[in-house]
Amino acid sequence: MMRSVLGSALGLVIAALTFGAVHTAVAADTTNPEADAKAFRKFFTDKFPKVKFDDFVNGPYSMDEGLYQQWKEKEEFPPYEFALDMGKELFAKPFKNGKTFADCFPNKGIGIRQNYPYFDEKQGKVVTLELAINQCLESNGEKPYSYTKDEMAAVTAYMAFTSRGKPFDIKIPNDPRALAAYENGKKYFYTRRGQLNFSCASCHVQSPGERIRAEVLAPAIGILNAMPIYRSEWGGMGTISRRFTSCNSQVRGVPLNPQDDEYRDVEYYLSYVSNGLPISGPGARP
């Protein structure tokens, strides 16, 4: 028992030291989202020169020719179709007070996915589409949805579908709180956690295109553009919240609560550095 604990701790130290030796540069102290996004884009386009920029939104399919062909065939009868139908129905269904989701969103909620998350200066925090949907429900006297699947996945699938092809257009207002949220999200993305000592970047920056068991890892750039997704592994649809919490569990970390600050902030960071890439959700993944 003690040997396994010591082994884990030793592994942690070795991993940290090894990575430190590879990446010796020290980050600048000032936050510059524009420069971050430029560097992010350059990193992935340099790493995968044969992948067309817009194809990064197709995640693992952009990394592997065989998978790409399978996906093309799968798209003829996409597994997320039932969720789309359900989402369309829920979106139009009046609440008990007669209002609908359309009353809560700009442009009646159609074609706006690419603008989420945004920093809400009134609330002083990042508002994701999932949070906005539940805020809409609650402000109309309705029960909020579970953040991870079912109705939430359905409604976000429908809203993403109405935005397909529109490039991510995430803004960081001139508000120190917005910049702090962005920085917090970036920190969360690169911070190692869990017994396996992985950060989000361990898989999606260091190893996209590589396999973890049977799965091909997706690149971080454009990774949220296809959300929500139908995952064969889940046997159903899942939201961004589901993706983040399950990632944490997979590295043997206890997940935070869906839509906690860290998750909303990391979504803000990842979406911002994917600005310009088209929304492709809902998606399907192995």
Next chain:
Amino acid sequence: MRILISALATTMLIAAVAPALAASTEADYKAAYAAAESANNEAGKLRNQWTTAVSALSAAKKAAEAGDFDKATAEAKKSEQLSKAAIFQTNEQKENWKQMEIR
């Protein structure tokens, strides 16, 4: 010289194994559990609990309820060590996350 080394090695082995062989009492378990719970709470405050630490803590409680204080104490100690590693990891990453950043 060889006999001396051999005797020394045997003594050290007995010293290392003996405590492990001694049966744990409920008091041992309670002390180990309290320490593990405290470390687990600290990791929680740092937003970085490990699932394995939480599972070991539950296993400790379950074993204690079944009256198996050897297992209960061992699981509690394992949980404490795992939570301490999580705390170490959190502190180590406070600045070192920047080394991974794309710039």
